[in-house]
Amino acid sequence: MVHVTGAPVLALRAVSKRFGAVQALTDVDLDVHAGEVVALVGDNGAGKSTLVKTIAGVHPIDEGTITWEGRPVRIGRPQDAQALGVATVYQDLALCDNLDVVANLFLGRELRRNGVLDEVAMERRAKELLDTLSIRIPSVRIPIAALSGGQRQVVAIARALVGDPRIVILDEPTAALGVEQTAQVLDLVERLRQRGLGVILISHNMADVRAVADTVAVLRLGRNNGTFPVAGTTSEEIISAITGATDNAVTRRQARIAEEAK
Incomplete structure (x- = not known):
């Protein structure tokens, strides 16, 4: 403590x-x-x-x-x-089941390059963020629907940290x-x-x-x-x-x- x-x-x-x-x-x-x-x-x-x-x-x-x-x-x-x-993670998590982890992490904060979604940069940042928090999930491209309750919760918390x-x-x-x-x-x-x-x-x-x-x-x-x-x-x-x-x-x-x- x-x-x-x-x-x-x-x-x-x-x-x-x-x-x-x-x-x-x-x-x-x-x-x-x-x-x-x-x-x-x-x-x-x-x-x-x-x-x-x-x-x-x-x-x-x-x-x-x-x-x-x-x-x-x-x-x-x-x-x-x-x-x-201030970042808030509410009980309902507000994650999109049909989207993968990367898309959820950057929802509303998508990274763009020359006006196009920069999927490579978002995937790299997603992996870095999850690694620094020691969050283990099978893949950052797995749909949220395939995750356990605990994994969903840590992804929702990780998403709150995208904005530092x-x-x-x-x-x-x-x-x-x-x-x-x-x-x-x-x-x-x-x-x-x-x-x-x-x-x-x-x-x-x-x-x-x-x-x-x-x-x-x-x-x-x-x-x-x-x-x-x-x-x-x-x-x-x-x-x-x-x-x-x-x-x-x-x-x-x-x-x-x-x-x-x-």
Whole structure:
């Protein structure tokens, strides 16, 4: 795990967002440093998706400030976020099944030479990118439809890196994956950190969070409910912050075990 110092690349202060009568976020703060994995956790409806969509430019904030490398910025639409250096990989991945890996990586960012698609350059860059991330797939010319769930996920993450972002947001990247495929994705998250990227990881899986996150930011009912360093914090403490209850099945079981041990 890294000890992050210095100013954050991305900082949110007192961010609020309403949808009609519904207050989705209230006075939320969040910091993301270069080379840091921040896990964003909370129950369904805690505001996680709304928060990352404010950063990604899908839902502009109503109040508060967003700073990028120390200067205030306005993120009013997805293009603003991309221009700053924010890449988002949503749960649905938005990959085109019928196209191959190269075509998916460069979708909307195709390389051209003399006005014609430069397939050779795109294939070379695709291979270089996948190699540097240690992503193993049978071929960059294989259709997405032929890949496993884990391979699709890492290709979607690789596509987010084509534009050289500084911050990558991953929305539940392991939700539908088995053990081996999950390990593949978590390995990639480690490599993003090693490359000095800031990563915001939305996850329900405490084992995944403990495996790769440096910091855990808990949202509860649209508000901050604690920021914890993963090293030195128990899963029980984090679960208590998520549920807002110090008494839950986990803590009761611990108390029972402690009682029996006496």
